Structure formats: C-alpha cells, structure tokens
Amino acid sequence: GDSVTQMEGPVTLSEEAFLTINCTYTATGYPSLFWYVQYPGEGLQLLLKATKADDKGSNKGFEATYRKETTSFHLEKGSVQVSDSAVYFCALSVRGAQKLVFGQGTRLTINP
C-alpha cells in the first residue's frame, strides 16, 4: 500500500543552521507530495506541495523537490529560526484517492 517514511526525530539545531528532514514514499500511482507543519498548540498547516516529478515546492524559506527516481521529497531550509520549532509531517495523496497518507512526523527544536 501507499506509505511515507520520515527521518526519525527529534531533531535539535542551533539558530541559522541548515536543515534537512528526509522523506521517502511508496505509492501505486503518481502521488502529489506535501509537507505539513504543526506548531505547538495549533492545527496542521500546509507548508508546501509538489504535484509532479521535478516540481519544487517552496514557502517561508523551506523547499522540497519531488524526486521520482529516488521516491523522495526531502525538506530543506538554509537558515532555521527559533520560530521554526514544530512537528513536520510529510504526506502524499494518490490521484483518484482523496485521503492523505502521512509519515510519523519529525519534531524539530531550534535553540537560540
């Protein structure tokens, strides 16, 4: 079945460090790929998405590129801030199936 595997957390970095959170997927069709973020005490928010191979999604300084050959959608940010501390979820949806399939989440903590 369709599945998403994320880098295990928690991840702790210093402010201005480079961030990578790995995400790989298995899907029977051609999925759309997403990163959602959950800030403390808040609901899930869409951070960025990509709908086809080689697309790059970007938002708030975060980027992820849809790599079909490696079935990956790694999240990157060049310089993290304390306000980026949150739980990050990679997810997919397969065309024709409306549900989102999520990874287990990666908790990120940024220290000043």
Place this chain on the structure above:
Amino acid sequence: DTGVSQDPRHKITKRGQNVTFRCDPISEHNRLYWYRQTLGQGPEFLTYFQNEAQLEKSRLLSDRFSAERPKGSFSTLEIQRTEQGDSAMYLCASSSPASGLDEQFFGPGTRLTVL
C-alpha cells in the same frame, strides 16, 4: 471565515460510554475528512464526504464508529462503547475545487481520553 472548527477541543470519558464530535468545515468546502492521530504518529485517514455522501471509509473505522454529514455542511463523528484504545486526537479537514481538491485545511482537533 476563521477556518475549520471542531467541538469539543477535549473530551474525557469512561470506557463504554458513547461520544460525539462535531466539525464545521470552511464555508463552501464540499469535501470533509476525518483523521485520527495517536501520540507520536502521523494522522491516519478514517473517512471522507463529498457534500452529504460518505465516499470512503478506512478499515480503521470499526462498526463502533459512525460519521454523518446530513446537509453537506457540518459533520459528526460518533464512537459507541468507547475503549481505551480509542484515546487519540481526532482531526477534521476540508477542501474545495477552488483551492485544489488535494489541499486539505485542518481543524485544531478533538483530544479524546478514555479512562
């Protein structure tokens, strides 16, 4: 419109009791989804509606669970004869063709604790 809302935000109940949660989607969103999230895990799909029609149910949704969306607006999720294993965060999301059917907007969730 302030987004997807859910009520209550927290529910504590005793094993064997019935509980009902409500979700109000973003206005004019015709698709509504329910997910369950246990501690340390990502959300898992339970069911979804297009307007008032329930179009897909996960095998996670045992016969103790039922969801409705009677007028194609708000939805309710009922759990009968609750078990301790039902303790989780229950999330609702909605989407519309205008925003892209695959872009789901989530509510804050209802946290259920079964004692």
